[in-house]
Amino acid sequence: MKREIYGNQCLLVTPMNEDETVDEKSTEKLINHIIENGVHGVLIQGSTGEGFLFDTDERKAFMDLVVQYIDGRVPVGFTIESSSTSVAVDLAKYAAKSNIDYLFTTPPFRHPHKDPGIYEHFKAINDSTDLPVAIYDGGAGIELGLGLLEKISQHLDNIKFCKVYLEKPEKVVQISDATQGKIIPWAGHDRLSYLMLRYGAPAMTSAASCILPRENTNMFNYIQTGEIEKARQIYLQMVCPLNAMAFYTVLDYIAAYKMALYFMGIIETPTVRKPLVQLDSIMQNELREALRLIGKL
Numbered sequence: 001m002k003r004e005i006y007g008n009q010c011l012l013v014t015p016m017n018e019d020e021t022v023d024e025k026s027t028e029k030l031i032n033h034i035i036e037n038g039v040h041g042v043l044i045q046g047s048t049g050e051g052f053l054f055d056t057d058e059r060k061a062f063m064d065l066v067v068q069y070i071d072g073r074v075p076v077g078f079t080i081e082s083s084s085t086s087v088a089v090d091l092a093k094y095a096a097k098s099n100i101d102y103l104f105t106t107p108p109f110r111h112p113h114k115d116p117g118i119y120e121h122f123k124a125i126n127d128s129t130d131l132p133v134a135i136y137d138g139g140a141g142i143e144l145g146l147g148l149l150e151k152i153s154q155h156l157d158n159i160k161f162c163k164v165y166l167e168k169p170e171k172v173v174q175i176s177d178a179t180q181g182k183i184i185p186w187a188g189h190d191r192l193s194y195l196m197l198r199y200g201a202p203a204m205t206s207a208a209s210c211i212l213p214r215e216n217t218n219m220f221n222y223i224q225t226g227e228i229e230k231a232r233q234i235y236l237q238m239v240c241p242l243n244a245m246a247f248y249t250v251l252d253y254i255a256a257y258k259m260a261l262y263f264m265g266i267i268e269t270p271t272v273r274k275p276l277v278q279l280d281s282i283m284q285n286e287l288r289e290a291l292r293l294i295g296k297l
Contacts, residue, residue, distance in 0.1 A: 003075045005102050005132065005161065006202060007040030008217040009186070010209040011048040013258050014062065016271040022062060026267040030210065031069045033266055037213035040203075040220075042070060043077035043104055047139070048207040048254060051079050053273040056087060060094050067099050075101035077134065083110035085121050089128045102132045104163070109140035115148045126156040133158050134186065137175070138165035146178040153179035163188035163205050169195040176200065190253075191243050194235035197223045207253065208246070211260045211296065212238055238294050245283065245290040255279050256287055263288055264296055 012034075015026035034042065044066050045051030045059050054062065063078050070076055078100045080091035085108065092103055105125060107118040125133060135152070137144045143166060152159050164171050165188040175185040187196030187204035197204060197220060209216045215238045222231035246256035255272050259279055262270035272278060279287065291297045 003101055005041060005075055005077070005134075007204070008038070008209055008213070008220050009041040009043045009075075009077060009203060009205045010034045010039040010213060011046055011205050011207040012042055012044045012066070013207070013210055013254065013261065013267075014045070014049045014051075014054075015258075015261075015267040016269065016273065018269055018271055020271060020273050022058075022065070023268055024065060026269075027065065028069045030261065030266055031066065034210060034213040035070070035073050038217040039074060039209055039213045040217065041075040041077065041101070042066070043079065043205055045079040046081070046104060046205075048210075048257070049079070050254060050273050050276070051081065053276070056091065059091065063095065063100065064098060072099065077102045077104050079104045080125065081106040081109075081136070081139070083108040085124045088121070089124050092125050092129045092131070096129050096131055100131065102134060102161075103129065104134045104136070106136040106139035107142045107144070109142060113142075115145065118142075118144070119148060119151060122152060122159060123156055126158045129158060131158065132160040134161035134163055135159055136163050136165065136188070137171070137185075138188070139163075146174055149175055149183060150178045153182035160184060161186055161203070164196060164201070165189050167192065169199050172196050172199040172201045190239070190247055194219065194223075194231065194239065197231070198228070207257055208239060208242055210257055211242060211246075211264070211291075212294075215239065241290050241294050245287040252279060252283070256283070259284060259287055260291055260296070263291055 015023040082088045163186045172185045187201040190208045219234040247253045258270040261267045
């Protein structure tokens with residue numbers, strides 16, 4: 001492992017121009033914003049980053065751009081998810097040639113897969129790289145069983161982390177127990193981040209950290225030092241009001257976080273790639289008011 005991967009790993013949105021190409025200037029500005037406000041790492045091209053709407057060459061080019069802008073200041077994770085094992089392996093090999101610190105992937109998701117198929121997909125990735133790999137529990141609606149996670153922990157040594165995106169904060173403990181600590185569970189749901197950290201997750205991924213980098217990092221740090229009341233206040237007073245409007249449904253959170261960053265003047269446009277659509281006027285207004293409530297406008 002190149003560097004320790006822990007704490008608040010910010011899930012980066014991908015700023016775009018109105019023609020849906022990458023807005024490089026806004027990308028650099030956003031990266032500087034989150035790093036200067038204390039995130040412990042940056043994870044790119046996941047669902048939040050609309051990586052599923054990019055072709056393979058675009059994903060590689062964006063990775064190279066982000067690595068250039070971050071310039072070693074914090075660890076960088078790159079999402080290699082694909083329902084094609086060969087595509088995921090190709091992306092993993094490409095990342096290994098760059099200054100990527102870890103990889104992130106879902107199970108194959110195009111159609112239902114049996115546990116043996118998911119295991120072989122992860123095994124191919126594991127065997128293709130020396131980088132640490134984080135896998136996704138709950139991504140695309142696919143929950144990883146504890147038996148499968150136990151098997152992975154016993155045989156796939158490069159799989160070090162598991163992001164939990166389930167409305168089951170207690171699964172953080174279950175994963176630790178089932179894998180005897182070999183796979184480290186991450187809090188992976190912005191609406192439940194605080195609770196998952198309270199159940200003992202030693203790291204988190206957060207799309208909301210594009211808007212609240214300092215606050216989420218402080219929340220994480222306070223929980224690690226046992227200052228629970230301070231962490232709870234950040235969650236209830238800052239994180240919850242934002243996500244009440246930005247993450248009220250999984251269908252709109254990408255557009256909402258981009259709109260928030262646009263309102264805050266950090267990115268030039270709130271453009272999302274088709275077939276994603278922008279928030280309607282009512283939700284835009286409510287999001288703006290939530291940002292005012294938490295002092296971001």
